[in-house]
Amino acid sequence: MAYSYSTKITENCAKAVGLSxxxxxxxxxxxxxxxxxxxxxxxxxxxxxxxxxxxxxxxTRYNRNVAHKAGMAAGRFAVKTCEEILDLLKSAxxxxxxxxxxxGNLIIRHASAQKGPTTQKYGRxxxxxxxxxxxxxxxxAKK
Numbered sequence: 028m029a030y031s032y033s034t035k036i037t038e039n040c041a042k043a044v045g046l047s048x049x050x051x052x053x054x055x056x057x058x059x060x061x062x063x064x065x066x067x068x069x070x071x072x073x074x075x076x077x078x079x080x081x082x083x084x085x086x087t088r089y090n091r092n093v094a095h096k097a098g099m100a101a102g103r104f105a106v107k108t109c110e111e112i113l114d115l116l117k118s119a120x121x122x123x124x125x126x127x128x129x130x131g132n133l134i135i136r137h138a139s140a141q142k143g144p145t146t147q148k149y150g151r152x153x154x155x156x157x158x159x160x161x162x163x164x165x166x167x168a169k170k
Contacts (some may be wrong), residue, residue: 034136034137034164036164038126039128039167040136040165041119041120041122041125041126041128041133041164042119042162043115043116043163044115044161044162044163045111045114045160045161045162046160047144047159048158048160048161049111049156049157049158050107050108050111050157051105051157052141052142052143052157052158053089055111055159055161056088057084057087057088058074058105058108058112059138059139059161060087060138061073061084061085062074062112062116062135062138063135064134065134066132066135067116067130067133067135070116070135071116071117074116075113077105078104078106080104080106082098083096083099083102083104084103084104084109085099085100085101085102086101086102086103112161112163115163116135116163119164120165122165123165123167128165129167132167132170133165133166133167133168134165134166134167134168135163135165136166137162137164138161138162138164139161140160140161140162141159141162142158142160143158143159144158145158146158
């Protein structure tokens with residue numbers, strides 16, 4: 028898989044990549060859009076609130092027949108997607124800490140979801156599985 032990050036990877040960046048995660052591509056693009064550019068602490072709080080069904084993730088795309096949620100137009104509680112991205116965010120934060128970066132002022136510079144491989148499920152219906160690749164790049168913000 029070729030990487031094309033929207034930000035230049037320098038020594039003050041840390042990254043984490045999740046390959047073939049069993050999550051929906053459409054939901055993961057919306058969650059990545061919601062956390063992109065956020066402080067890591069705020070993003071973790073948003074994802075934890077979505078997992079506990081307190082605050083929804085705003086859906087600006089793929090929102091046909093999606094109900095309005097409090098404080099936004101259309102939104103969903105993408106619990107499974109938020110759990111996977113939260114694990115990946117914690118991994119990227121640990122990578123940043125290992126590199127010697129300050130974890131207090133990390134910002135998510137790049138968050139993207141891409142289509143993963145499609146495989147057949149077994150059984151009578153023979154449907155396809157959901158797979159997505161997630162890339163996160165954290166950067167230490169200058170004060």
